[in-house]
Amino acid sequence: MSEFELDGRIDRDSSLVKKLDLCQLRIQNDSRWPWLVMVPERAGMMEIFDLSPADQARLLAEVTSVGAALKQATGATKINIAAIGNIVRQLHVHVIARFEGDANWPGPVWGFGQAVPYADADQKKIFLNRLVEALS
Template identity: 80%
Template structure:
């Protein structure tokens, strides 16, 4: 079996926050929304149903925990969770904090405008630290 390798596009567009039991938890480099990407560290996976039943249960638990932590840290109106993968086929789950009045509310974040990278490394680090604390 092949070893897990992170898709280069995910690696380019996000930074690792923490490794969970199954997933890499990553911050998408788009400051318009607190946007997390969870990537199960399993080689060759593109669909949730391809995971073993144990890994599906673990993914569900990790997504729930991350979603709750993101809501706690941001006070978001809504947490959007999606595993689309039409462009990047590697299995990954988006967990995005949305707020009434944010760019493109209530529409989807995909394909809306251009990403706005984090300009302030300290802001990014502070967010990551708060999220890690909320996950503890």
């Protein structure tokens, strides 16, 4: 069995927040939305059903916990959760806080405009501290 290796595109477009039991919790480098990416640390996974039943249950528990923490940390109107992966095939789950009136509300975030990297490191750090605290 091969070792887990993070897809280079995910690595390039996000940064590690923390490791959970199954997933890497990462923040997407796009300040337009509080946008997290969860990547199960299992080699060769493309679909949720590729995971063992135990890992499927762990993924659901972690996504649920992260979604609730994101809502608490941001006060979002809606939390979007999706495992699309048409371009990046490695199994990953997007967890995105959406607000009425945000860029492209109520449309999807994918393919809308250009990413806006976090220019203010303190803004990003404050958000991540609130998120990690909400996960505790």
